Amino acid sequence: MANESVGRTFLVAFLVCFVCSLLVSGTAAGLRAKKERDALLAQYRNVLAVANLMDREADVTALWQERITPRLVELATGAYSDAVDPVAYDQRRAASDPQKNRVIPAEQDLADIKTRARFAPVYLVRADGEIGQVVLPVHGKGLWSTLYGYIALAPDLKTVTGFGFYEHGETPGLGGEVDNPRWKSQWVGKQVLDAEGNPRIEVRKGRVDPASPAARFQVDGLSGATMTSRGVTNLLRYWLGADGFGPYLERMRAEGLHG
Numbered sequence: 001m002a003n004e005s006v007g008r009t010f011l012v013a014f015l016v017c018f019v020c021s022l023l024v025s026g027t028a029a030g031l032r033a034k035k036e037r038d039a040l041l042a043q044y045r046n047v048l049a050v051a052n053l054m055d056r057e058a059d060v061t062a063l064w065q066e067r068i069t070p071r072l073v074e075l076a077t078g079a080y081s082d083a084v085d086p087v088a089y090d091q092r093r094a095a096s097d098p099q100k101n102r103v104i105p106a107e108q109d110l111a112d113i114k115t116r117a118r119f120a121p122v123y124l125v126r127a128d129g130e131i132g133q134v135v136l137p138v139h140g141k142g143l144w145s146t147l148y149g150y151i152a153l154a155p156d157l158k159t160v161t162g163f164g165f166y167e168h169g170e171t172p173g174l175g176g177e178v179d180n181p182r183w184k185s186q187w188v189g190k191q192v193l194d195a196e197g198n199p200r201i202e203v204r205k206g207r208v209d210p211a212s213p214a215a216r217f218q219v220d221g222l223s224g225a226t227m228t229s230r231g232v233t234n235l236l237r238y239w240l241g242a243d244g245f246g247p248y249l250e251r252m253r254a255e256g257l258h259g
């Protein structure tokens with residue numbers, strides 16, 4: 001074949017494309033394991049941070065293995081399930097799978113999420129063998145985005161020990177102030193449920209009056225971000241209520257918090 005022929009040109013182009021595609025797919029396949037490992041480590045870090053156990057120096061995997069027992073909960077009954085590995089379980093994917101989700105009736109959909117997975121992971125945090133906290137995943141709509149986070153509760157299952165979002169798309173400086181450590185620190189010690197076990201926690205508009213009897217259920221609003229603040233109240237009330245972790249919390253109160 002002559003060097004300048006059409007056939008030669010196509011052959012060279014084909015070979016270049018073939019080699020490049022091998023390189024790209026090889027790199028993607030090689031990086032997949034690393035991506036999965038990074039996602040797992042991020043999950044470990046997010047849970048440990050809400051439980052106030054994150055330490056820059058610490059070996060995250062060792063800390064996780066020593067302190068955290070992940071379990072999967074069937075939300076409708078509140079019972080533990082061994083159906084799947086709770087760490088590998090993809091709650092977001094399950095929420096959009098008709099085989100694995102529940103469509104939330106509009107009048108119950110406080111978090112504005114339309115569907116939820118039937119199972120959810122919970123993370124029991126141990127200190128000297130005893131369970132000192134339980135971390136629950138929560139999510140729901142703010143103004144612009146769905147906020148994803150965790151709330152950590154004391155063994156009484158109503159006192160907050162930590163709260164925070166690890167993913168959202170709210171405006172920095174407005175709704176994005178959900179990440180402000182000063183705002184987050186207010187949550188510690190707040191009560192999420194009333195005496196009957198109903199969700200009572202509220203991000204108020206404005207500041208909490210510390211003299212008010214309701215102050216223990218309230219957190220300051222985010223200024224200029226009423227919609228995000230309302231979203232946080234609503235998503236917590238949904239996830240701590242009857243269609244969320246309510247049956248689990250009730251069961252654990254009856255049985256005593258266990259893994």
Ligand SMILES: Cc1cc2nc3c(=O)[nH]c(=O)nc-3n(C[C@H](O)[C@H](O)[C@H](O)COP(=O)(O)O)c2cc1C
Binds near residue numbers: 171172175226
């Ligand atoms: C560019 C832009 C970004 C905004 N981002 C947010 C936000 O992230 N969260 C929020 O609740 N309100 C946000 N707002 C404000 C809302 O539009 C709305 O005015 C506000 O929620 C009312 O709250 P306020 O009563 O505290 O002012 C934004 C407004 C503008 C113009």
